[in-house]
Amino acid sequence: MVLDGRDPSAVQRAAQALRAGELLGLPTETVYGLAADAGNDVAVAKIYAAKGRPPGHPLIVHLADESGAREGLANFAAQVPPFARTLMDAFWPGPLTLILPRRAGVAAAAAGGQDSIGLRCPAHPVAQAVLQAARTLGVAGLAAPSANLFGRVSPTTAAHVQGEFGSELLILDGGACEVGIESTIVDCTRGAPVLLRPGQITRARIDEVLRAAGTDMRLRSPDEVQAHTAQAAPRASGMLESHYAPRAKVRLMDAAALQSTLVARRSVPGPAGMEGEAQVALIAVYARTSLQLPEGVVHRPMPLEADAAAHELFAALRALDETGVREIWVETPPEAPAWEGVTDRLRRAAA
Numbered sequence: 027m028v029l030d031g032r033d034p035s036a037v038q039r040a041a042q043a044l045r046a047g048e049l050l051g052l053p054t055e056t057v058y059g060l061a062a063d064a065g066n067d068v069a070v071a072k073i074y075a076a077k078g079r080p081p082g083h084p085l086i087v088h089l090a091d092e093s094g095a096r097e098g099l100a101n102f103a104a105q106v107p108p109f110a111r112t113l114m115d116a117f118w119p120g121p122l123t124l125i126l127p128r129r130a131g132v133a134a135a136a137a138g139g140q141d142s143i144g145l146r147c148p149a150h151p152v153a154q155a156v157l158q159a160a161r162t163l164g165v166a167g168l169a170a171p172s173a174n175l176f177g178r179v180s181p182t183t184a185a186h187v188q189g190e191f192g193s194e195l196l197i198l199d200g201g202a203c204e205v206g207i208e209s210t211i212v213d214c215t216r217g218a219p220v221l222l223r224p225g226q227i228t229r230a231r232i233d234e235v236l237r238a239a240g241t242d243m244r245l246r247s248p249d250e251v252q253a254h255t256a257q258a259a260p261r262a263s264g265m266l267e268s269h270y271a272p273r274a275k276v277r278l279m280d281a282a283a284l285q286s287t288l289v290a291r292r293s294v295p296g297p298a299g300m301e302g303e304a305q306v307a308l309i310a311v312y313a314r315t316s317l318q319l320p321e322g323v324v325h326r327p328m329p330l331e332a333d334a335a336a337h338e339l340f341a342a343l344r345a346l347d348e349t350g351v352r353e354i355w356v357e358t359p360p361e362a363p364a365w366e367g368v369t370d371r372l373r374r375a376a377a
Contacts, residue, residue: 028184031152031198041159043196044069044168049076051173051187052088052156053200054148056121056208056225057180057340058187059088059170063160064102067135070169074135076191079176084138085169086123086209086263087145090157095147101166102143104129109236109243110214116235119149121209121226125262136169138261142215152200171263172208173197179272179343179375182206186344206337207367211262212245219245222262224366226336268377270340272347272354276376280358284309284317287355291320310342311357324349332364339368343375 029036031053040050044061047069052061060076062069064087074081089098095118099106104127106114113124128134128143137143145167148154157168172180173187181187184199210225212232219236221229229245236243264270279287288309311317312328312335319325326342329335346354356372359365 027193027195028188028197028199031155031200034155036198037152037155037159040156040196040198041163041165044156044160044165045163047072049073049195050156050168051184051191051195051197052153052168052170053150053184053198053203054088054153054170055150055203056148056205057182057203058173058184058197059153059168060173060187060191061088061156061168061170063165064088064133064136064167064169065165067133070133070135073169073171076195077171077174077176079171081135082138082261083176083266084140084144084261084263085136085171087133087136087143087167088153088157088170089145089147089167090161091119091147091154097161098145098147098167099126102129102132102145103127107214107217109219109239109241110212112235112239112241113212113214113219113232114147117227118147119154120147121149121205122146123209123211123223123263125211125213125215125222127215133167133169140261142213144211144262146209150200150204152198156198177266177269177271179270179347180208180340181344182337182340186341202337202341204337205333206339206341207371208264210367211264213248213262218243220248220250221245222248223264224370226333226367228363228366230363264374267374269374270343270371271375271377272343274347274351275353276343276372277353277355278358278372278376279355284311284355284357288317288320288323291323309355309357310346312359324351332359332362332368335359335365336368339371
C-alpha cells in the first residue's frame with residue numbers, strides 16, 4: 027500500500043506500524059529504505075528475511091533531527107569522538123553515516139552482531155516526520171537498508187519499492203530521491219576518520235570541515251589505517267564487491283573501449299535466434315562521447331554533472347533492466363573526486 031508521505035495521518039499510521047514491529051518503505055534523500063524499529067530485534071529480523079540479506083551484514087540506523095539525534099546517539103553509541111561530532115555538526119541532517127562504538131545490549135541485530143553501529147540523520151522531510159512521530163511512541167531510531175532485494179539496484183521512487191515487495195508493504199511516497207545513491211560512510215572507531223563508502227559528500231568536503239574545525243585529522247583509507255593498527259575495518263552497508271546489480275550484466279568501459287566494442291558489434295548484427303526478442307545490449311553514456319550506434323543498441327545519455335548523474339543512476343539501471351536486455355554497457359565516469367560515489371556503485375554493479 028502506497029500512502030502520500032505529505033499526509034500527517036499517513037505519517038502517524040507509519041509510526042504506529044513501526045512501533046508494532048512492522049516494516050515500512052521509507053523515503054530518504056539518498057534512496058528508499060526498508061525501515062523497522064532498530065531496537066526491536068524481531069522487527070529487524072523481518073528486514074533481513076524480506077531482503078534475503080545475510081544476518082551478519084549490518085544495517086544503518088536513522089535518527090531524528092536535533093534533540094532526537096542527541097537522544098539517539100546516547101541510546102545507540104557508547105562514545106562519540108570529537109571529530110565525529112564535528113562531522114555531525116557539518117553534515118547532519120544529510121547523506122553521511124558515521125560508524126561508532128555501539129552501546130552494549132542495544133540494537134545487536136541491526137549492527138549485525140558487531141560492537142560498532144552505523145548512525146545517520148536523514149534530511150528528507152518525510153523521513154524526519156516519521157522519525158519524530160515514531161520517537162514519541164518510544165522508537166529511538168529506525169534500521170533502514172535500501173528497500174530492494176539484497177545485492178540488487180537500490181530504489182529511488184515509491185514505485186520501485188512496490189515493484190520489489192508488492193502491495194502488502196506499507197510505503198510512504200516522498201517523491202524521487204534527491205541524491206539517488208547511498209550515503210557516504212565514515213568509520214569513527216579507529217582514532218581517525220576512515221572512508222568506507224564514498225557518496226555525495228566527498229573526501230574533499232570532509233577534509234575541509236575537519237581543517238576548519240582546527241583539527242589535524244584528515245580522512246583516511248582503510249588500507250592506510252590498517253598499516254598502523256591490527257584493528258580491521260568494521261563491516262558496513264554496501265561494502266560487498268558485487269552490489270547494486272541489475273539482472274542484466276553490467277560492463278564498465280572507458281570511451282575508447284566502448285567505441286571499439288560498438289565497431290565490433292556493427293560488423294556482427296547480433297546473435298542468431300534473437301529475432302523478436304529484447305535488445306541484446308543497451309548503453310548508458312555520460313554524454314561526453316560522440317558514438318556511432320549500430321542497429322539494436324539503445325542509447326540512454328546521462329548528465330555531465332556528477333550529482334545529476336548520481337540522481338539518475340539507479341533509476342536508469344532499473345529502466346534499462348526492465349526492457350529485458352542481457353547487457354548494459356556503461357561509459358566509465360571521469361576520474362574526479364565528485365564522481366567517486368557513482369564510480370563505486372558502477373564498479374560493484376559490474377563486479
